[in-house]
Amino acid sequence: MKAMAVESxxxxxxxxxxxxxxxxxxxxxxxxxxQGRSGLESYLRKADSLPLRDYVPLLEGSIVERLGKxxxxxxxxxxxxDDDINYTLIALILLxxxxxxLETADVARAWLRLLPAGATWTAERAAYRTLLDNMAxxxxxxxxxxxxxxxxxxxxxxxxxxxxxxxDLYGWVSPGRPALAATMARRDASLSHRGEGVHGAAFIAALxxxxxxxxxxxxxxxxxxxxxxxxxxTASAVRFGRALAGKTDAVDRLHDRYEGMxxxxxxxxxxxxxxxxxxxxxxxxxxxxxxxxxxxxTDCNGATVGGLMGLMGVPIPDAWTSPWNGRVCVSLxxxxxxxxxxLVARTVxxxxxxxxxxxxxxxVVGRVS
Numbered sequence: 499m500k501a502m503a504v505e506s507x508x509x510x511x512x513x514x515x516x517x518x519x520x521x522x523x524x525x526x527x528x529x530x531x532x533q534g535r536s537g538l539e540s541y542l543r544k545a546d547s548l549p550l551r552d553y554v555p556l557l558e559g560s561i562v563e564r565l566g567k568x569x570x571x572x573x574x575x576x577x578x579x580d581d582d583i584n585y586t587l588i589a590l591i592l593l594x595x596x597x598x599x600l601e602t603a604d605v606a607r608a609w610l611r612l613l614p615a616g617a618t619w620t621a622e623r624a625a626y627r628t629l630l631d632n633m634a635x636x637x638x639x640x641x642x643x644x645x646x647x648x649x650x651x652x653x654x655x656x657x658x659x660x661x662x663x664x665x666d667l668y669g670w671v672s673p674g675r676p677a678l679a680a681t682m683a684r685r686d687a688s689l690s691h692r693g694e695g696v697h698g699a700a701f702i703a704a705l706x707x708x709x710x711x712x713x714x715x716x717x718x719x720x721x722x723x724x725x726x727x728x729x730x731x732t733a734s735a736v737r738f739g740r741a742l743a744g745k746t747d748a749v750d751r752l753h754d755r756y757e758g759m760x761x762x763x764x765x766x767x768x769x770x771x772x773x774x775x776x777x778x779x780x781x782x783x784x785x786x787x788x789x790x791x792x793x794x795x796t797d798c799n800g801a802t803v804g805g806l807m808g809l810m811g812v813p814i815p816d817a818w819t820s821p822w823n824g825r826v827c828v829s830l831x832x833x834x835x836x837x838x839x840x841l842v843a844r845t846v847x848x849x850x851x852x853x854x855x856x857x858x859x860x861x862v863v864g865r866v867s
Contacts, residue, residue, distance in 0.1 A: 511808030519804025523796030525566025669706020739772030
């Protein structure tokens with residue numbers, strides 16, 4: 499696969515798509531967790547929003563009003579803080595500070611400096627707790643960890659979705675270099691995840707990198723599959739999701755296959771993501787709308803699908819981007835709001851820096867060969 503020059507327009511669309519998809523899924527995330535697919539569909543039906551092709555309407559007195567009002571249709575003035583966007587910004591900062599040579603220890607130090615423990619969940623919170631309990635006092639300032647960092651990923655959530663939602667930007671900045679993207683994603687993921695949790699992150703990063711260099715989505719999926727074990731359950735989930743495109747009972751089949759699995763596991767959500775993209779026929783609203791209305795981890799899936807569709811160059815109607823006015827809010831230390839233009843410029847600069855150093859830095863090349 500040929501390495502490609504970064505395109506600012508693709509990066510902008512990736513950010514726009516990721517943020518818009520996240521905003522779409524955010525108000526119904528807890529509803530989906532607590533009431534399942536039936537509760538989610540009931541809400542959307544009452545709101546006259548099936549199929550879902552616009553931001554979620556607000557129904558008074560609902561759990562959505564209590565937890566997600568500011569992300570509902572006609573209520574949005576900015577992109578509200580969310581862990582999906584927090585982690586994308588952390589990945590950007592990591593690459594600004596370390597380039598493609600970033601290590602898992604760099605990820606840990608970035609979390610300690612930037613990420614409030616209260617803004618973490620499941621595997622990330624477990625890894626954070628292990629860090630705080632065991633690290634050397636000066637680890638955050640560059641000293642050795644003082645313990646084996648792999649202990650952080652020894653947790654019951656290590657194959658859940660957290661690492662997958664941290665991986666997107668590694669693909670955005672590596673167009674045509676899926677091996678590099680997957681390697682960076684693995685180093686990030688390995689702080690908190692193992693097994694399928696790491697494979698899911700590597701696949702999403704590789705897919706983002708492959709999209710820029712492939713003629714169509716299926717070719718990009720095939721390329722990304724080359725960067726995870728063929729016999730992994732992650733690869734099986736990707737193949738299953740792709741095979742469901744065009745099936746009228748696709749959502750039923752997804753829920754049947756993964757019945758009893760946590761709604762925030764890597765495998766079920768990845769299969770859903772791939773199905774939504776492959777079934778969308780290049781329609782951005784259909785892709786994120788179907789990804790969210792199908793249930794499970796709604797904001798994560800909306801964000802992942804939206805970012806990848808944007809990266810493909812799929813047109814994103816103004817109705818998705820104009821409500822949040824280019825304002826991107828996060829909950830990181832020292833940073834609460836950024837402008838979209840700023841995020842795009844910084845991401846392009848990182849991609850250009852990585853591209854310039856790729857063939858001259860033997861350390862990077864050696865690690866991804």
